[in-house]
Amino acid sequence: MTDELDIKSHEPIPDPGLPEHQFRPQDIDPAQEKRTERHIAFMFVAAMVLFVGFCVAYFAIPIDAVIFKTANTVGWNAQNFTFGMTLGGGLLLIGVAIIQWAKKLMGDHEMIELRHPTGSSKDDIADVLDDINAGIDESGITRRPLILGSLLGAMAFLGLPAIVLLRDMGPLPHGHTNTVWKKGMRVVNDVSGKPMKPSDLEVGQLVNAQPAAFFETDEHGEPLIHGHDLHAAKAKAAAIVVRMRPEDITPSEGRENWGIDGILCYSKICTHVGCPISLWEQQTHHVLCPCHQSTFDLADNGKVIFGPAGRPLPQLPLGVDDEGYIIAMSDFPEIVTPSYPELARDQKKLDKKFGGSN
Amino acid sequence: MRKLSTKRRHPIAGLLVLAMGLVLTGALYSVIAPEPATAESASASEIEAGRELFLVGCASCHGINAQGIETKVEHDGKPGNYGPSLIGVGAAAVGFQMETGRMPMAKTAPQAPVKPANYSQKEIDQIAAYIASLAPGPARPSEEYLDWESVDKEGVAKGGEFFRTNCTACHNSTGQGGALPEGRYAPSLVGVEPIHIYEAMLTGPQQMPVFSEAVLTPEDKLQVIAYIKRVQEQPTHGGTGGGGYGPVVDGMFVWIIGIGGLCGFAVWIGMHGTRVKKQ
Numbered sequence: 056m057t058d059e060l061d062i063k064s065h066e067p068i069p070d071p072g073l074p075e076h077q078f079r080p081q082d083i084d085p086a087q088e089k090r091t092e093r094h095i096a097f098m099f100v101a102a103m104v105l106f107v108g109f110c111v112a113y114f115a116i117p118i119d120a121v122i123f124k125t126a127n128t129v130g131w132n133a134q135n136f137t138f139g140m141t142l143g144g145g146l147l148l149i150g151v152a153i154i155q156w157a158k159k160l161m162g163d164h165e166m167i168e169l170r171h172p173t174g175s176s177k178d179d180i181a182d183v184l185d186d187i188n189a190g191i192d193e194s195g196i197t198r199r200p201l202i203l204g205s206l207l208g209a210m211a212f213l214g215l216p217a218i219v220l221l222r223d224m225g226p227l228p229h230g231h232t233n234t235v236w237k238k239g240m241r242v243v244n245d246v247s248g249k250p251m252k253p254s255d256l257e258v259g260q261l262v263n264a265q266p267a268a269f270f271e272t273d274e275h276g277e278p279l280i281h282g283h284d285l286h287a288a289k290a291k292a293a294a295i296v297v298r299m300r301p302e303d304i305t306p307s308e309g310r311e312n313w314g315i316d317g318i319l320c321y322s323k324i325c326t327h328v329g330c331p332i333s334l335w336e337q338q339t340h341h342v343l344c345p346c347h348q349s350t351f352d353l354a355d356n357g358k359v360i361f362g363p364a365g366r367p368l369p370q371l372p373l374g375v376d377d378e379g380y381i382i383a384m385s386d387f388p389e390i391v392t393p394s395y396p397e398l399a400r401d402q403k404k405l406d407k408k409f410g411g412s413n
Numbered sequence: 414m415r416k417l418s419t420k421r422r423h424p425i426a427g428l429l430v431l432a433m434g435l436v437l438t439g440a441l442y443s444v445i446a447p448e449p450a451t452a453e454s455a456s457a458s459e460i461e462a463g464r465e466l467f468l469v470g471c472a473s474c475h476g477i478n479a480q481g482i483e484t485k486v487e488h489d490g491k492p493g494n495y496g497p498s499l500i501g502v503g504a505a506a507v508g509f510q511m512e513t514g515r516m517p518m519a520k521t522a523p524q525a526p527v528k529p530a531n532y533s534q535k536e537i538d539q540i541a542a543y544i545a546s547l548a549p550g551p552a553r554p555s556e557e558y559l560d561w562e563s564v565d566k567e568g569v570a571k572g573g574e575f576f577r578t579n580c581t582a583c584h585n586s587t588g589q590g591g592a593l594p595e596g597r598y599a600p601s602l603v604g605v606e607p608i609h610i611y612e613a614m615l616t617g618p619q620q621m622p623v624f625s626e627a628v629l630t631p632e633d634k635l636q637v638i639a640y641i642k643r644v645q646e647q648p649t650h651g652g653t654g655g656g657g658y659g660p661v662v663d664g665m666f667v668w669i670i671g672i673g674g675l676c677g678f679a680v681w682i683g684m685h686g687t688r689v690k691k692q
Contacts (some may be wrong), residue, residue: 159686258623
């Protein structure tokens with residue numbers, strides 16, 4: 056067996072040891088050392104000046120002064136720029152000075168730290184196990200199952216308050232299947248509250264619409280719905296009204312009379328996670344949700360044609376009142392909401408309600 | 414004269430005479446022909462001049478009577494078109510499309526890009542007069558509704574509400590523009606002329622919806638324009654707006670360039686330091 060290697064006595068590469076120590080200029084030349092010391096001190100002093108400069112700039116520069124303004128750009132805010140240069144510059148100088156100090160003047164010798172095992176010694180392990188066993192013996196937990204069982208029960212029941220608190224963080228969707236829309240309510244332009252006649256809308260039109268109820272006021276001119284109530288109601292009732300060529304629209308059964316000569320109204324709330332959507336392409340009739348790219352075809356009953364949404368956009372049946380303005384003929388027959396697990400059950404209940412009224 | 418007569422049978426003499434004749438006719442025509450009417454209402458001669466320009470530059474896609482040209486290739490069960498019908502689009506659509514250089518299109522593409530206008534203002538006005546004469550359509554907006562500097566702060570705030578309700582979905586909340594499916598995009602509104610913003614709302618070019626005068630009134634549109642213009646005047650305190658995306662851009666800048674730069678700086682410090690051989 057002469058071809059076997061004797062690994063112990065034959066290291067393939069000998070330990071090279073540490074390279075010879077190289078000295079810094081500061082170590083051998085006292086003049087250089089003094090000069091470096093002055094450099095570092097200078098940087099600290101410059102930082103002091105910059106910090107004072109910051110305070111001066113804070114009071115001296117008007118808040119809306121602009122610098123570096125050219126014909127094509129609006130320029131930079133002078134105060135912001137000066138704050139950055141003084142405070143940022145001062146902090147940078149302190150950092151650079153400390154690094155210079157450490158690298159050029161502080162102790163400069165190689166150190167070797169040997170590796171050692173990370174595990175505890177056998178004696179330590181035995182001692183700890185003895186302590187634990189003594190504790191178990193003294194508590195008698197193995198001999199008193201009643202105490203052990205009730206302790207575990209108490210810990211488990213501690214989870215109940217947490218569940219109750221988490222459950223109450225937001226309203227559950229049940230019972231919120233309706234919006235403020237109802238039969239006869241006018242469909243008005245958002246922001247201006249202007250009611251619309253079918254002749255006001257052109258092919259390709261998009262109107263971000265709201266129910267007229269949001270613009271009703273009392274005798275003092277104060278809005279009837281306001282504050283948090285307004286936002287909560289708006290988040291469910293917001294709608295988009297679009298007008299397409301009637302021949303482009305393929306209404307599903309029962310929806311033939313939901314539009315007025317190509318004017319259709321859909322919920323603005325995406326059926327995926329409820330983002331408001333109004334990115335409407337008038338030539339493709341697609342409306343796209345900016346959050347996760349769900350795409351709905353409004354010429355085809357709000358069908359999902361792309362993206363993660365699982366249900367078509369709810370559609371609002373439209374009609375015209377005595378004065379010729381566009382009105383809703385009912386609330387949304389489908390629930391306006393992001394999807395949630397019990398949605399199908401709640402929709403069945405809502406269908407029954409609508410089935411009864413029709 | 415003798416020299417001229419001896420050269421009269423030269424091979425290029427005929428061409429030279431023809432060229433002289435053409436130049437003379439052209440010069441005479443420019444002197445004799447009546448100037449096109451400059452009045453506000455389009456005169457018959459202006460419409461006729463517009464029709465002639467249309468036949469040369471537009472009819473190949475939009476049809477010789479501006480009725481559009483349908484293709485046989487079906488898209489979603491409907492025929493596509495080379496160019497849509499322009500009957501009823503009005504002068505506003507012509508002004509918007511041609512003054513921004515979108516029309517004539519250089520090539521078929523998902524969307525017509527902005528480029529320098531190919532036609533002079535006079536020619537565009539003539540074509541607009543011709544298209545407007547075909548059927549009633551939106552006219553070009555009057556100066557009264559383009560004077561955005563006259564809008565007060567309350568009006569600018571209202572315009573901002575209209576903008577964020579109707580426009581932000583595609584154009585970004587400060588009008589920086591954004592992407593649409595299949596290679597289309599909502600263009601940036603930075604530096605766009607007020608009249609073109611107005612006409613875009615009025616006519617709904619390409620995929621953009623129409624915002625008719627009856628729903629979004631001229632006063633509302635002026636407020637929207639004022640908001641777009643005023644929001645662009647806001648100083649960018651960091652030196653760049655970063656596309657108007659808000660803190661996302663700031664964060665990306667700090668994490669990638671700021672902290673990345675500091676890491677590189679630290680490595681550079683560690684690698685450098687003067688060493689000498691001891692004397």
